[in-house]
Amino acid sequence: MEVLSFLIPISIFLGIVGLVGFIWTLRTNQYDDPEGDARRILSDTYDDHPAED
Amino acid sequence: MASTDLETEFETGASACPGCSMASVAAQHARQQAGEEDETILVSLPTIHCAACINTVEQGLLALPHVKDARVNLTRKRATVHADPGTDPADIAADVERLGYEAHILDSATLSGDSADRAGRDLLMRLAVAGFASMNVMLLSVAVWSGAEGATRDLFHWISAAIVMPAVAFSAQPFFRNAWTALRAGHLNMDVPISLAILLALVTSLWETSLSGEHAYFDAAIALTFFLLTGRYLDYRTRSVARSAARELAALEVPKAWRLTEDGDEKVDVSTLAVGDLIRVHPGARMPVDGEITEGRSELDRSLLTGETVPVYAEPGRDVSAGEVNLTGPLVIRASAVGRDTSLHRMADLVAIAESGRSRYTSLADKAAKLYAPGVHILSALAFVGWLLYSGDLRVALNVAAAVLIITCPCALGLAVPAVTTAASGRLFRHGLLIKNATALERLAQVDTVVFDKTGTLTAGTPVLTNLQSLPPRDLQIALALAEGSAHPLSKALAQAARDAGVVPAEVTGVTEVPGHGTEGTWQGSTVRLGRAGWVGAGSVDQTAAWLRVGGDAAQPFLFTDRLRNGAAETVAALEQSGLRVILMSGDGPQAVRSLAETLGIDDWTAEALPADKAARIEALSAEGAKVLMVGDGLNDTAALTAAHASISPASALDAARVASDIVLLGSTLAPLPEAISTAGRSLRRIRENFTVATWYNIIAVPLAVAGLCSPLIAALAMSASSITVSLNALRVR
Numbered sequence: 111m112e113v114l115s116f117l118i119p120i121s122i123f124l125g126i127v128g129l130v131g132f133i134w135t136l137r138t139n140q141y142d143d144p145e146g147d148a149r150r151i152l153s154d155t156y157d158d159h160p161a162e163d
Numbered sequence: 164m165a166s167t168d169l170e171t172e173f174e175t176g177a178s179a180c181p182g183c184s185m186a187s188v189a190a191q192h193a194r195q196q197a198g199e200e201d202e203t204i205l206v207s208l209p210t211i212h213c214a215a216c217i218n219t220v221e222q223g224l225l226a227l228p229h230v231k232d233a234r235v236n237l238t239r240k241r242a243t244v245h246a247d248p249g250t251d252p253a254d255i256a257a258d259v260e261r262l263g264y265e266a267h268i269l270d271s272a273t274l275s276g277d278s279a280d281r282a283g284r285d286l287l288m289r290l291a292v293a294g295f296a297s298m299n300v301m302l303l304s305v306a307v308w309s310g311a312e313g314a315t316r317d318l319f320h321w322i323s324a325a326i327v328m329p330a331v332a333f334s335a336q337p338f339f340r341n342a343w344t345a346l347r348a349g350h351l352n353m354d355v356p357i358s359l360a361i362l363l364a365l366v367t368s369l370w371e372t373s374l375s376g377e378h379a380y381f382d383a384a385i386a387l388t389f390f391l392l393t394g395r396y397l398d399y400r401t402r403s404v405a406r407s408a409a410r411e412l413a414a415l416e417v418p419k420a421w422r423l424t425e426d427g428d429e430k431v432d433v434s435t436l437a438v439g440d441l442i443r444v445h446p447g448a449r450m451p452v453d454g455e456i457t458e459g460r461s462e463l464d465r466s467l468l469t470g471e472t473v474p475v476y477a478e479p480g481r482d483v484s485a486g487e488v489n490l491t492g493p494l495v496i497r498a499s500a501v502g503r504d505t506s507l508h509r510m511a512d513l514v515a516i517a518e519s520g521r522s523r524y525t526s527l528a529d530k531a532a533k534l535y536a537p538g539v540h541i542l543s544a545l546a547f548v549g550w551l552l553y554s555g556d557l558r559v560a561l562n563v564a565a566a567v568l569i570i571t572c573p574c575a576l577g578l579a580v581p582a583v584t585t586a587a588s589g590r591l592f593r594h595g596l597l598i599k600n601a602t603a604l605e606r607l608a609q610v611d612t613v614v615f616d617k618t619g620t621l622t623a624g625t626p627v628l629t630n631l632q633s634l635p636p637r638d639l640q641i642a643l644a645l646a647e648g649s650a651h652p653l654s655k656a657l658a659q660a661a662r663d664a665g666v667v668p669a670e671v672t673g674v675t676e677v678p679g680h681g682t683e684g685t686w687q688g689s690t691v692r693l694g695r696a697g698w699v700g701a702g703s704v705d706q707t708a709a710w711l712r713v714g715g716d717a718a719q720p721f722l723f724t725d726r727l728r729n730g731a732a733e734t735v736a737a738l739e740q741s742g743l744r745v746i747l748m749s750g751d752g753p754q755a756v757r758s759l760a761e762t763l764g765i766d767d768w769t770a771e772a773l774p775a776d777k778a779a780r781i782e783a784l785s786a787e788g789a790k791v792l793m794v795g796d797g798l799n800d801t802a803a804l805t806a807a808h809a810s811i812s813p814a815s816a817l818d819a820a821r822v823a824s825d826i827v828l829l830g831s832t833l834a835p836l837p838e839a840i841s842t843a844g845r846s847l848r849r850i851r852e853n854f855t856v857a858t859w860y861n862i863i864a865v866p867l868a869v870a871g872l873c874s875p876l877i878a879a880l881a882m883s884a885s886s887i888t889v890s891l892n893a894l895r896v897r
Binding site: 114125126136145152 | 235239284
């Protein structure tokens, strides 16, 4: 059962990485235009001036 | 910043004309040094829909020398443009139209609160933390449920506690705050049992864990928070989508006016106008304030205020009210009442009286909560006292009480309504209906009578020529020549109809427009006039008409009728077919109302109805037990819209009418109306089903909990299963 002392911290750490990642996307306004972003990725012109603010 | 701007400027302009691009760079540089700020322009693009559209608009705008940055938001169907100082927003809109997309300028001041969507982000953050914690705790709980014992179980419980305590402290704050506010005000709401369940579960679980007990409800406490926050977030999002769309509609009508000053006209916000100001109102513009005409002659379209379609003559000395539209000549008016004092706002008194009826409506969720909140507390308290008396063990009694509270916690109830409303509003939004009010869907579902306004609702508010066939060709040719010299709606309609019929304009010289009267010219040596009956020297008809007099001949009437709004006939037919009673109520004259009612097959119609009449009729209908849906657009409808059980107004309606109604029709057609009523009915059925489902879960699980047989596993299963069933059932509305 010693393996638990690795596994539990690892699983919680990975969870925290995911949470922090989500909070980062939230803070940098990445959900402002989900529909547009989904389409832009299909366009072959490079998006060199992403949304500010 | 400055250097990158120079580069893009150079790149875009280089191929066409290096010299001029350099010149504009220099000019821009000079302006930047002078410290002027860039113009930020918001453009609404209702027809944009694809990746290619984004590219076309962005590249097209960036190619303009005065545009620094352009970004399209496809979700909001809107473009944000940063341009040189002094750029006219109307030019940008015209440029976008040239690229082939419909464009409207949005007032950025009205939309300012839009981007800072703090409340939504805050809820989402709490939801994410609760989700993270509940996933981790569930993993640990699975081990406990499958039989972990002794030190391992204690360890897992302590780790769960370490994750759940801070997560709940952060995520469940909205519930705690609401519950606290309710308790301080001395009443119960849904959040009181929720907060109590979460807190009691945590306290008993900590106690159990410290005594190496078998049952801990950490997973239940956090899962509860997660599911309830999901419901809250869905509810919030539906309302915020509706709010931002409503704000966008308001931002479309930029309230500006031209004020006369000593150094000429200046463009100002309507809110800054004062009594006594002289204001110039251009043809086609709406009166910003109440006032008296001091200069100019014209005609006024009062249809939004009274429902009358026949324009009224305007001359100096005549009083005008805010909301009337100036048709032909420029007018100067002296403001006599501004802002809240205008007749537009005085209508608010009527609305306020009608409002009291509306607020009496209690939603299904509130009804459920009223039964539910005290019931849960009593049940849990009884279980606690019962077990305390029976076993004499405080620990056991507290455990049972916590289990009862967790099992009965209104997860499914909290999700039942928001999940359905979100799904239904999303569906209706795609059909062009904006649900503004949270309980609008429920009320719409109960509707059995539909009352329509005529002008601007069933009709599009644009005239069409009706007697083209019976007019002599010579008169048509002269009339066409005269009509093309004017921007009056009747002239435009006449010219359109004549052109479509292949009429060639006669040679009329010296065409001049006499504001407020008509157009005049010379044809083969004799004076020809097209305009109002009094000016031309003709009799009168009780219908919208323009008159043509050629020399000394008798005047010839051109008759007009209001064009039917798209889908009006189908909508009325569909509503009558589904068994609803349809009534037409208009402020217009009897002739026009009767002919429209006959066209649409409506038997029950009223003409020349004053605003108070409309509201009174609706109240009378309600008193007879009818649930009335009012569809209207004008100021004269606002009181009726508020008095009705549910109300809809088209996007073209006056702001006051849109504010008064629950639902706004975004497109120019009435066709989504029957669909909206049936969708509302369906979502009401889903809400009821959801309540039934939630009740059944409780009926099965509560006896177990009261009997002390409910393990954390059963609690978790019952809670998740009911929440998921309810959400899936709600999705069927989509």
